[in-house]
Amino acid sequence: MNRRLYDKLIFEHSRPGRSGYSLPRNDFDRHVGELPESCRRQEPPALPEVDEPTVVRHYTNSSTNNFGVDTGFYPLGSCTMKYNPKINDALAASRSIAALHPFQPAETVQGALEIYWELQRALSEIGGMAEFTLNPFAGAHGELTGLLVIKAYHLSRQDAGRDTVLVPDSAHGTNPASAAVAGFKVVEVKSLADGTVDVDDLRSKLNDSVAAMMMTNPNTVGMFEKNIPAIAKLVHEAGGLMYYDGANLNPMLGIARPGDMGFDVMHINLHKTFSTPHGGGGPGAGPVGVRKGLEPFLPNPRVVKKDDGTFDVAFDNTSLGRISGWLGNFTIYIRALAYILSLGSENLAKVGPLATLNANYVLNRLKDLYLLPIPGPCKHEFVFDGLKDKSTGVSTLNVAKRLLDFGFHAPTIYFPLLFHESLMIEPTETESRETLDSFIEAMRRIAEEAAKTPDVVKEAPHDTPVSHPDDTEAALHPITSWQDLCAAQK
Amino acid sequence: MSDHRYFPHTPEDVSDMLKACGAVSLDDLYSDVPEDLRLRNPYALPAEMSEKELRDYFDKLGDKNRRMVCFAGGGYYDHYTPAVVDAILSRSEFLTAYTPYQPEISQGTLQYIFEYQSMMCALTGMEISNASMYDGATATAEAMIMAVNSARKKRRVLVSATLNPAVAEVISTYARYHNVAVEVIPEHEGVTDRAEFEAMMGAGDIAGVIVGYPNYYGIVEPYDGWADVCHASKALFIMNCQASTLGVLRAPASLGADIVCGDAQSLGMPLNYGGPYLGYMCTTKALMRKLPGRIVGATTDRNGQRVFVLTLQAREQHIRREKATSNICSNQGLMALHTAVYLSLVGAKGLKEINDLGYGGLRYLADGLTATGRMHLKYPERPFINEALFVVDDPLTTDMVLKATAAEGILAGVKVDENEILVAVTEMQTKADMDRYVSIIKNIEL
Numbered sequence: 036m037n038r039r040l041y042d043k044l045i046f047e048h049s050r051p052g053r054s055g056y057s058l059p060r061n062d063f064d065r066h067v068g069e070l071p072e073s074c075r076r077q078e079p080p081a082l083p084e085v086d087e088p089t090v091v092r093h094y095t096n097s098s099t100n101n102f103g104v105d106t107g108f109y110p111l112g113s114c115t116m117k118y119n120p121k122i123n124d125a126l127a128a129s130r131s132i133a134a135l136h137p138f139q140p141a142e143t144v145q146g147a148l149e150i151y152w153e154l155q156r157a158l159s160e161i162g163g164m165a166e167f168t169l170n171p172f173a174g175a176h177g178e179l180t181g182l183l184v185i186k187a188y189h190l191s192r193q194d195a196g197r198d199t200v201l202v203p204d205s206a207h208g209t210n211p212a213s214a215a216v217a218g219f220k221v222v223e224v225k226s227l228a229d230g231t232v233d234v235d236d237l238r239s240k241l242n243d244s245v246a247a248m249m250m251t252n253p254n255t256v257g258m259f260e261k262n263i264p265a266i267a268k269l270v271h272e273a274g275g276l277m278y279y280d281g282a283n284l285n286p287m288l289g290i291a292r293p294g295d296m297g298f299d300v301m302h303i304n305l306h307k308t309f310s311t312p313h314g315g316g317g318p319g320a321g322p323v324g325v326r327k328g329l330e331p332f333l334p335n336p337r338v339v340k341k342d343d344g345t346f347d348v349a350f351d352n353t354s355l356g357r358i359s360g361w362l363g364n365f366t367i368y369i370r371a372l373a374y375i376l377s378l379g380s381e382n383l384a385k386v387g388p389l390a391t392l393n394a395n396y397v398l399n400r401l402k403d404l405y406l407l408p409i410p411g412p413c414k415h416e417f418v419f420d421g422l423k424d425k426s427t428g429v430s431t432l433n434v435a436k437r438l439l440d441f442g443f444h445a446p447t448i449y450f451p452l453l454f455h456e457s458l459m460i461e462p463t464e465t466e467s468r469e470t471l472d473s474f475i476e477a478m479r480r481i482a483e484e485a486a487k488t489p490d491v492v493k494e495a496p497h498d499t500p501v502s503h504p505d506d507t508e509a510a511l512h513p514i515t516s517w518q519d520l521c522a523a524q525k
Numbered sequence: 526m527s528d529h530r531y532f533p534h535t536p537e538d539v540s541d542m543l544k545a546c547g548a549v550s551l552d553d554l555y556s557d558v559p560e561d562l563r564l565r566n567p568y569a570l571p572a573e574m575s576e577k578e579l580r581d582y583f584d585k586l587g588d589k590n591r592r593m594v595c596f597a598g599g600g601y602y603d604h605y606t607p608a609v610v611d612a613i614l615s616r617s618e619f620l621t622a623y624t625p626y627q628p629e630i631s632q633g634t635l636q637y638i639f640e641y642q643s644m645m646c647a648l649t650g651m652e653i654s655n656a657s658m659y660d661g662a663t664a665t666a667e668a669m670i671m672a673v674n675s676a677r678k679k680r681r682v683l684v685s686a687t688l689n690p691a692v693a694e695v696i697s698t699y700a701r702y703h704n705v706a707v708e709v710i711p712e713h714e715g716v717t718d719r720a721e722f723e724a725m726m727g728a729g730d731i732a733g734v735i736v737g738y739p740n741y742y743g744i745v746e747p748y749d750g751w752a753d754v755c756h757a758s759k760a761l762f763i764m765n766c767q768a769s770t771l772g773v774l775r776a777p778a779s780l781g782a783d784i785v786c787g788d789a790q791s792l793g794m795p796l797n798y799g800g801p802y803l804g805y806m807c808t809t810k811a812l813m814r815k816l817p818g819r820i821v822g823a824t825t826d827r828n829g830q831r832v833f834v835l836t837l838q839a840r841e842q843h844i845r846r847e848k849a850t851s852n853i854c855s856n857q858g859l860m861a862l863h864t865a866v867y868l869s870l871v872g873a874k875g876l877k878e879i880n881d882l883g884y885g886g887l888r889y890l891a892d893g894l895t896a897t898g899r900m901h902l903k904y905p906e907r908p909f910i911n912e913a914l915f916v917v918d919d920p921l922t923t924d925m926v927l928k929a930t931a932a933e934g935i936l937a938g939v940k941v942d943e944n945e946i947l948v949a950v951t952e953m954q955t956k957a958d959m960d961r962y963v964s965i966i967k968n969i970e971l
Contacts (some may be wrong), residue, residue, distance in 0.1 A: 040632060042831055045640050045869050053872035056607060058878050058952055060552065063885025067773045067877070070884075074745040076775055079873035080647040087609060090869045094613045094862075101633030103621030119621050122576050128611070131587035133795035136597045138939050146589030147798045160569050169548065172659035172800075173855040175842070197671070212842035212852035216670070217584070218702045221847040238847060254879055259557045290555055291562045306855065315634040316819065316858030318626040318801035334698075356698030360600060360662040360691050360788070361799035369583070379573025382529045388551040392539065395546040395554055412546065412554045416598070436629070439801045445627050450843070467533035468542060469659055482621055498627035501832045509824035509836040513813065515653050517643035520823055 040500035041096040046517045048093060049083035054414045055090050069478045077116045081518070100500060101315075102444055108470050110397075112416045112459025113207065113255060113445035115285050115307035120377060121369035123310065126308035131156055137361040141347045148346035151338045151362060154372040155322070161375075161383070162281075163294020164324030168333045170363040174282055177302030177321025178213035178249070180334055181360050184300055184325060185276050186217060187332040187355040194274065197246035201275075203232050205255045205451045207282055212487035219246060226453060230256035230409045230418075232266060241273040252287075252296065255353040255459070256450040257394065257413035267297025276300060285463070286391045286415035289384025308386075309371040320367040327421065334358045363484035390415045391463035393471060397462055400475045408454055415463070421456025422485055429492045431456040436486070437495035529573070552703055563796065590652060593931070595796070595957045596890075597910045598743075598949025599939035601688045602662065602791045604769065604879070605952060610793065610866045624819070624855070628834045634858065635833035636822040641861040644868045648771040649785040650778025651807035656819035657856045661788025662695035664804030665735060665765045667817050667851055668784045669696050671808075672733025672761040673705050675815050677730040679760075680705050683725055686712035687740035692765060696735065710734075715747045715904035715914070726758050733761040733784075738777060739770055742947065743887075743912030744904060752781025761812075763905055768792050770910050772876025784808045793867045794860065796846065803860035817851030879952050882912030886950035886959065891915075893963035894948075900926070900966060903945065912949040914941065929969045935962055 085093075102109075109116035124183050155167040171177040182200065183319070190195045200214040204223045211221040225236040231254065248270045252260045260266065265275050279293040279301035285308045287293070293301045305311045306319035313319065325333060331353035339349045348362070375383065391414050398407065398417045405419035421431045435458070437446035447459040462471060483493050494501055514520055534542075539551070540793035548554055574582065595603035614620065618633055625631030625638075638656045645654035658664035669682050682700065684693055686709050693709075700707045710725060711718045717736060725731070734755050739745050748764070755762040761783040769791035773778070777785040790802035808816055814837065842849040871879070891913060894900040899921050903914040915938070917923050923940045930937040935958070938948040950959075 038829060040832075041559065042632070045865070046643065053871055054874055055609070056872070056875040058875065058882065059955070061680070061878065061882050061885060062956065063740070063882070063889050065885045065888040066881040067884045067910065070745065070910070073747060073749065074775055074908050076773055079877070082644055082647055082774075082868050084872050084874070085869050087870060090866065091609055091612070094866060095616065097633045097636050098616045098618040100636070101618040102624050102630035103618050105617035105621045114623055116623060116936050120531065122579060124615065124620070126583045129587055129591065130585065131590050133797055134592045134595070134603075135590055135798040136595050136603065136796050136936060137591065137601055137799040138599055139936055140927070141691050143591035143593065143931070144798060146586035149589065150584055157570055167648045170679050172663070172857075175852040175854045176663070179852060183698070186702055208843040208846050208849070209852050210851045211847035212579045214939075215847040215849070217705065218704055246954055257762045261559060262555050262786070264559065274819065289564065291558055291564055296562055298561070303816045312620045313623045313855070314859030314861070315619055315622045317854040317855040318857045318860060329703065331652055356701065357691065357694040358693065359700055362804070363799065364801040365798045366801060370949060373583070374683070378529065378531070380568040380570040382532075382573055383568055383570065385529070385532065388554070389534055391554045392551060393541055395548070399546045412548070412556075439627065439629050444630065459729040465531055465533070468538045470918070480822060488600075496629050501629045501632055503827035504628050504825065504832045504834045505824045506834055506836070509822040509834050513807060513820075513836055514823040515639070515642055515820055515836070516646045517640070518646055
């Protein structure tokens with residue numbers, strides 16, 4: 036990444052009179068100018084005026100300022116940045132799907148509905164659930180949807196007093212945020228020293244106001260919650276349901292299913308475990324699965340298979356309602372189904388063990404230099420609490436930034452909140468031993484630098500096109516548009 | 526261990542790596558998973574497919590879909606996607622990146638989000654845009670929550686009866702479980718009833734008012750003065766707008782909107798049977814810190830050069846947890862890139878031409894359909910833009926119209942009820958398509 040920054044904005048390429056589009060000839064007599072003046076814009080919107088070659092060169096240059104999974108290793112904990120297969124993108128670009136309007140009659144979209152149905156069935160098998168909805172747009176949206184299923188379930192039993200959701204203190208930030216959006220109170224459950232849920236603390240917080248317990252397993256420190264059967268039993272006895280945050284599902288492929296662990300409702304991030312691209316922050320997909328008995332509460336619309344083997348889109352009265360305009364981010368489903376079929380039953384079961392092997396390999400080769408607060412073996416990811424040698428003054432942030440100089444994306448930092456200097460590493464199964472070795476070598480060299488020349492680490496990154504952006508200034512005097520920039524320059 | 530092309534591990538790698546972990550088998554790494562929780566049987570899923578087999582499988586499924594000439598709208602419109610958009614979106618530096626948490630190696634993503642935000646501000650006239658929401662329906666539901674959170678104790682929201690019903694349903698879902706009461710402002714001849722609106726505002730405990738622009742029937746409602754009525758009661762005025770039409774319609778900011786949100790699908794996003802699309806959300810500087818989702822800001826780096834970063838993060842779930850403005854994390858990042866590239870190519874002039882094609886086409890089609898004596902515009906006197914509500918005259922029914930046109934590969938519109946259909950026109954349908962539509966209607970045997 037050591038090159039000059041391409042930093043022009045498309046607005047700075049704009050010249051009056053240029054354009055980059057082509058449209059069919061207009062041979063109609065009437066035009067928008069007939070609308071009453073009070074309805075119409077008096078000034079055109081201040082969009083750039085640019086020709087096609089300039090647009091292409093601008094965005095291509097801009098893309099080279101970016102780091103993706105195709106560029107290099109992305110050990111971002113809890114994000115499962117695995118390889119995004121190209122065949123999936125090729126299939127998702129299908130013209131036979133691109134043209135389909137969501138409100139086309141079901142008999143004209145049987146192929147699309149079959150894709151939805153098949154993926155829904157495959158995820159049910161992998162999750163150990165009775166049925167899935169694919170409608171939620173992302174993981175957090177899946178959490179919200181799953182919690183609304185739980186709310187609808189309790190309400191259907193006239194059990195309206197359940198207004199609390201329990202969340203471990205190690206949970207992803209979206210868990211408590213989703214519970215709040217779903218209208219629940221959030222109560223934290225403490226973790227033990229090994230990062231797993233403190234069952235005694237849980238017991239003390241269980242009562243008839245608890246609607247659900249949200250957990251991820253393995254949890255965010257990469258440990259399998261081995262007390263999960265006991266936890267599920269306790270929560271169920273108190274009348275609550277168990278929610279599985281599928282952000283960490285990857286290491287469980289081929290090992291165990293959330294449904295068999297006692298979870299009632301779960302979501303899956305297709306953009307993590309099922310290899311669909313993150314797209315710089317979406318579009319993802321957060322399908323939600325439920326155990327038998329909870330299907331009636333899934334959101335509308337639903338894809339159903341009729342007795343004659345054809346598919347239909349249905350709206351159900353018992354549903355929690357509608358949580359999306361239509362059936363969600365459809366082309367993401369094509370990619371996820373293609374991934375499942377590319378691997379097949381047998382190889383899908385190897386994903387978990389290989390991801391876990393990669394994580395443990397990195398853990399074991401670095402634990403002499405980085406502080407491992409919770410001993411392994413870990414699952415898909417693990418957390419260091421910064422460098423082992425605390426005398427150097429080199430922080431987790433410094434280590435993360437120095438890694439950029441060596442051509443790696445940084446791990447997740449300062450999460451989970453259980454440790455001060457959390458450095459969370461998730462290598463995924465698609466990384467080769469050579470890649471892991473070069474990452475390990477960089478991490479070891481950083482530890483050595485921290486001891487010998489700490490300023491080199493503290494001043495990092497040195498080799499990126501951008502260095503030490505002023506975040507404080509950005510938040511203090513927000514400039515969030517070209518219009519703001521122009522005003523600031525005046 | 527495996528010879529699948531997605532796994533780099535050779536058997537030697539696996540045994541060496543296990544050794545480094547002090548383990549003998551992969552199973553040793555799972556000794557903490559109780560036996561009775563273990564997967565007992567292989568997944569009941571198909572065996573691995575080769576790429577060729579995969580293509581055949583999806584081709585076959587593709588053949589079960591029918592591509593139609595699309596006069597359906599109802600919130601989603603058949604617009605052309607320039608080839609440049611697909612080419613840029615498929616650049617893997619953009620496609621395979623995560624959320625830009627590390628600005629040093631994410632300037633590409635951060636910059637296009639900044640450009641996207643700027644363009645949405647230009648279209649809506651608003652002061653600030655976030656980096657995107659999921660879709661237009663969820664964006665509007667989040668706007669409702671934003672109004673309630675801004676108002677503190679007020680928990681009533683008004684929604685116009687002319688708002689897209691799918692959007693209204695999603696608002697209801699979010700509201701029901703968020704303890705917010707949603708009341709509907711009735712419709713009067715295709716537009717929101719102003720007298721009813723003012724009467725309902727009288728109670729004074731309304732947190733926000735949500736209207737459609739253009740509304741569900743394609744009508745451009747006159748919202749002059751509505752914001753003042755809202756502001757007099759300290760309620761937010763929220764406009765759900767179809768993005769493409771903002772290229773020619775009066776900017777919502779000039780009508781005093783506090784939040785402008787909706788779907789940007791109409792900016793050339795392929796229909797793709799429902800997604801991915803993009804929900805956008807813009808507001809005023811005064812409400813900036815209540816905005817959900819990610820926001821990109823400009824700043825400078827150590828070398829004094831202009832750079833972009835995620836900013837105002839104290840609003841977000843990863844910092845504020847249950848006190849965040851929303852639970853949103855992943856959004857529709859790549860579709861913000863789509864929007865930025867599309868609007869760079871098309872510009873204000875292209876948007877005007879696209880709207881002229883839709884408007885001119887719809888007027889042409891309406892004349893043709895009316896001349897059959899079998900269909901007519903329900904609200905001919907109202908200003909509509911590229912979609913309109915038609916009455917299907919007895920004994921003809923909406924289903925008969927849909928069936929007869931479908932037989933000729935035409936999707937006639939969106940059924941509203943037995944005798945009403947919404948018809949939309951964009952730059953995608955030709956005059957010949959419209960002539961064919963009219964002739965099918967004329968020739969339906971009654």
